[in-house]
Amino acid sequence: MSKKLLLKDAHIEGIRHFDVYRQQGGYGAVEKALKMSPEEIVEEVKTSGLRGRGGAGFPTGLKWSFLAKPEGVARYLVVNADESEPGTFKDRYLMEFLPHLLIEGMIISSFALGANTGYIYIRGEYSWIPDILEEAIEEARANGFLGKDILGTGFDCEIYVQRGAGAYICGEETALLESLEGKRGNPRLKPPFPAVKGLWESPTVVNNVETIAAVVPIINITGSEYAKIGVGKSTGTKLISACGNINKPGVYEIDMTITVEEFIYSDEYCGGIPNGKKLKACIPGGSSVPVLPANLLLKTINGEPRLMNYESLADGGFATGTMMGSGGFEVLDEDQCIVEHTMTLARFYAHESCGQCTPCREGTPWMYKILKKINSGMGSMSDIDLLWDIQRKIEGNTICPLGDAAAWPVAAAIRHFRDEFEWHVNNPELCLAQNYGLARYADPIPAPAANA
Amino acid sequence: MSETLAFKPETLDQVHKIMRRYPEGKQKSALIPVLHIAQKEFGGWLDVPVMDYVAEVLAIKPIEVYEVATFYTMFNMKPVGKYVLEVCRTGPCMVKGSEKILDHIRHTLNIKDGETTADGMFTLKPAECLGACGYAPMMQLGKFYHENLTIEKVDEILELCRQGQAILD
Ligand SMILES: Cc1cc2nc3c(=O)[nH]c(=O)nc-3n(C[C@H](O)[C@H](O)[C@H](O)COP(=O)(O)O)c2cc1C
Ligand code: SF4
Ligand code: FES
Numbered sequence: 114m115s116k117k118l119l120l121k122d123a124h125i126e127g128i129r130h131f132d133v134y135r136q137q138g139g140y141g142a143v144e145k146a147l148k149m150s151p152e153e154i155v156e157e158v159k160t161s162g163l164r165g166r167g168g169a170g171f172p173t174g175l176k177w178s179f180l181a182k183p184e185g186v187a188r189y190l191v192v193n194a195d196e197s198e199p200g201t202f203k204d205r206y207l208m209e210f211l212p213h214l215l216i217e218g219m220i221i222s223s224f225a226l227g228a229n230t231g232y233i234y235i236r237g238e239y240s241w242i243p244d245i246l247e248e249a250i251e252e253a254r255a256n257g258f259l260g261k262d263i264l265g266t267g268f269d270c271e272i273y274v275q276r277g278a279g280a281y282i283c284g285e286e287t288a289l290l291e292s293l294e295g296k297r298g299n300p301r302l303k304p305p306f307p308a309v310k311g312l313w314e315s316p317t318v319v320n321n322v323e324t325i326a327a328v329v330p331i332i333n334i335t336g337s338e339y340a341k342i343g344v345g346k347s348t349g350t351k352l353i354s355a356c357g358n359i360n361k362p363g364v365y366e367i368d369m370t371i372t373v374e375e376f377i378y379s380d381e382y383c384g385g386i387p388n389g390k391k392l393k394a395c396i397p398g399g400s401s402v403p404v405l406p407a408n409l410l411l412k413t414i415n416g417e418p419r420l421m422n423y424e425s426l427a428d429g430g431f432a433t434g435t436m437m438g439s440g441g442f443e444v445l446d447e448d449q450c451i452v453e454h455t456m457t458l459a460r461f462y463a464h465e466s467c468g469q470c471t472p473c474r475e476g477t478p479w480m481y482k483i484l485k486k487i488n489s490g491m492g493s494m495s496d497i498d499l500l501w502d503i504q505r506k507i508e509g510n511t512i513c514p515l516g517d518a519a520a521w522p523v524a525a526a527i528r529h530f531r532d533e534f535e536w537h538v539n540n541p542e543l544c545l546a547q548n549y550g551l552a553r554y555a556d557p558i559p560a561p562a563a564n565a
Numbered sequence: 566m567s568e569t570l571a572f573k574p575e576t577l578d579q580v581h582k583i584m585r586r587y588p589e590g591k592q593k594s595a596l597i598p599v600l601h602i603a604q605k606e607f608g609g610w611l612d613v614p615v616m617d618y619v620a621e622v623l624a625i626k627p628i629e630v631y632e633v634a635t636f637y638t639m640f641n642m643k644p645v646g647k648y649v650l651e652v653c654r655t656g657p658c659m660v661k662g663s664e665k666i667l668d669h670i671r672h673t674l675n676i677k678d679g680e681t682t683a684d685g686m687f688t689l690k691p692a693e694c695l696g697a698c699g700y701a702p703m704m705q706l707g708k709f710y711h712e713n714l715t716i717e718k719v720d721e722i723l724e725l726c727r728q729g730q731a732i733l734d
Contacts, residue, residue, distance in 0.1 A: 187588070196696050197694060197696065198694075199655045199656055199657060199693075199694035199698065200656070200657050200694075200698050201696065201698070202696045202697060202698055202699055205696050232586075236696065237597075237601070237637070237639045238639070238695050238696065238705060239696065240708045240709075241708050241709060273586040275586075275594075275597070275598065276597065276598055276601060277597065277637070278597050278600065278601065278637035278638070278639040278640055279637050279638035279639035279640075280636065280637050280638065281693070281694075292597065293594060294591070294593065294594050295593035295594045295595065295596035295597060295623075295625075295629075295633065296593075296596075296629075296632075296633060297632055297633055297636040298636065298637075313588065313591055354698065354699055355699060356657045356698040356699040356701065357657055357660050357661075357698075358660060362698075362699035362700065362701075363699050364699070396656075400655070400656060400694075441698070443656065443657050443660075443698070445660065449660055453659070454656050454659065454660065457654065457655050457656045457659050458655070458656055460655075460693070461655050461656075461693045461694065464638075464693050465693070467636075
């Protein structure tokens with residue numbers, strides 16, 4: 114059994130409400146933290162080794178220590194609940210079932226950062242969740258954990274929920290801040306970083322929902338105990354949202370020592386692939402991270418079992434590895450067409466580009482167009498090379514990482530499944546008939562014998 | 566739209582409450598939340614007079630509202646049907662058959678993507694990942710998600726809409 118720090122109480126009836134949450138020891142971490150100094154809390158988070166759960170994996174304690182603290186200027190904590198990366202639905206789960214965990218984490222983090230106001234920026238489509246969060250906020254206030262002079266410590270804290278309105282780019286932290294200021298979600302040039310000039314030009318920390326929730330167990334069990342869970346620089350537990358061709362899609366909390374194979378095939382997690390199909394490929398960290406064919410997914414190029422953590426998933430770089438990303442884990446079985454799948458992702462990025470940078474604005478729809486052409490059997494061999502060239506020219510040449518995020522899936526698909534692109538070029542009639550029989554990856558890995 | 570465009574008093578209270586979430590002078594931050602409210606109150610889309618009214622309420626320039634309203638996909642720039650069916654079709658949903666769901670709706674309602682049925686009942690809006698990938702295929706209708714869709718489930722939902730019994734809010 115994996116150790117559960119975040120979801121341990123998720124299935125308790127009524128845990129959404131203050132009284133039940135409190136009975137399970139909820140808000141104990143606030144009581145403990147408000148007796149500590151803000152510096153001590155930051156130190157605990159540093160010791161814990163917690164890395165940002167929004168995708169980039171930047172050490173949270175370090176990020177907090179960069180926050181500028183000019184006299185007389187307000188500081189802000191902004192929680193990134195934009196969650197729009199295809200394959201990712203873990204923050205939704207946390208907020209729907211454990212709203213108080215997020216609120217509790219925000220109170221502690223605000224205290225540590227010297228922020229008296231926090232905003233939860235949530236994607237507009239999650240339109241029933243703000244009600245859940247606002248109810249939790251009211252309950253916390255009614256019980257003296259929000260508002261003025263919390264627990265008689267003199268610390269004031271307010272939390273507001275702000276809805277977005279349908280724009281993936283608003284998950285990028287500076288675009289999020291623009292959106293929160295009532296503008297288009299155009300990412301800002303960095304520097305200045307939000308830690309110096311963020312919301313309304315004030316010092317601001319932007320963290321993912323799961324990151325802030327993880328602060329609660331860190332305070333409860335101490336940073337050093339948290340750091341003992343997991344392996345290497347992948348400390349603590351991670352939420353994985355699993356989807357695609359698996360028997361048990363859903364949100365799982367893992368400690369980052371299990372193998373990818375165990376995650377896919379064990380009944381504790383995904384429960385294997387339906388209908389005895391073979392594993393073809395997987396995108397383990399949200400649509401932006403490179404897709405891996407089954408053989409490279411289950412074992413690194415050195416033949417070691419690949420583990421579900423930051424280092425192991427990235428082992429081999431982009432040549433033979435991928436990334437942990439947001440923890441959006443999508444499994445593709447032998448029947449899935451990589452070209453078509455990549456095409457939907459290219460369409461997604463083309464739709465979501467904010468349009469500020471030429472390579473991203475022009476390159477993303479161009480990639481979609483070519484992929485659509487190849488997918489429908491009208492592509493040529495030179496289109497595959499053109500696609501490769503376009504993604505190369507986007508990567509690294511844009512204001513924000515959306516450009517890279519759009520380039521990587523295309524690059525990885527061509528890198529690992531070029532034969533499948535070529536098959537489409539060579540079999541136009543079969544493409545039109547949507548018969549991908551021959552497009553199956555030459556060598557999908559069979560399900561392991563110990564399929565349990 | 567009548568010339569005396571105005572929020573209902575209780576809506577205006579709600580708007581003022583939202584404006585108080587931000588520091589003095591930063592009321593523009595309320596723009597997106599207020600546009601959501603305006604779209605809901607004034608017929609499901611944002612006509613120019615509606616946007617001008619929102620600008621007036623927030624004491625910002627109309628252009629500041631237009632540029633935001635046109636940026637975000639949840640704001641409709643033209644009239645939509647009473648029921649807007651937003652079917653996700655990104656990778657994880659595609660793998661689980663979202664195209665079949667889309668095709669079924671296109672056929673049943675005899676409309677193309679982005680179109681509204683002649684009776685003004687339904688609009689079909691293909692969507693990109695809505696964060697329900699594990700419960701695919703899915704669609705959003707009003708405030709809620711309908712997940713693990715099958716053709717039969719879609720038919721049931723359409724029928725509930727026709728009978729005016731689908732829950733949107
Ligand atoms: C295009 C794009 C979309 C992003 N979307 C999200 C998101 O939905 N949620 C999130 O937490 N971080 C997202 N990020 C990462 C944020 O910019 C930022 O790094 C993160 O919120 C920091 O929080 P963390 O350190 O706790 O991970 C996105 C980044 C990019 C470039
Ligand atoms: S990379 Fe794309 S999304 Fe990011 S700022 Fe440039 S155009 Fe906008
Ligand atoms: S891909 Fe459809 S909800 Fe994520």
